[in-house]
Amino acid sequence: MLVHSLVGDKNRERCQGDLLAALGKKDTFGYPSWPLPNAKDLSANEFWRGVNSYIPTLWVWCGTAQIEGESYDFNIFYDGRGTLAGGGYAVLSPRGWKSEKPAIYVRWTACDHKWRSKTVGNCLTRYTCERCGSAHEVDSSG
């Protein structure tokens, strides 16, 4: 994997550690296998809306993936925050210039999160995943 940090070097190590844990890998050698865990198909619009809402922390080039005899460039955009704890987005684009296949867009997370919400303050809700314990708060005041 070729990992580019989009968050500055200060947070790179932590984000990369989170990414490797989400992919079940020990280091950046080799490539993650396709499909990614709990991958859910997105339209191109849904993909870009998601990526533009919260800039991902890492952009990861994952080599090529073979799907139904077609070769795809495989890129992960790791987010790791909020509902995308332990996950993010991925796009696979066909390598052949003459390929008629469309690109494949997904969002994925290592855990198939099941969120439980609890009001913890004025306009403040805490979401905790019943399966992995990941938690984040959403402030709706502003």
Ligand SMILES: [Zn+2]
């Ligand atoms: Zn979870």
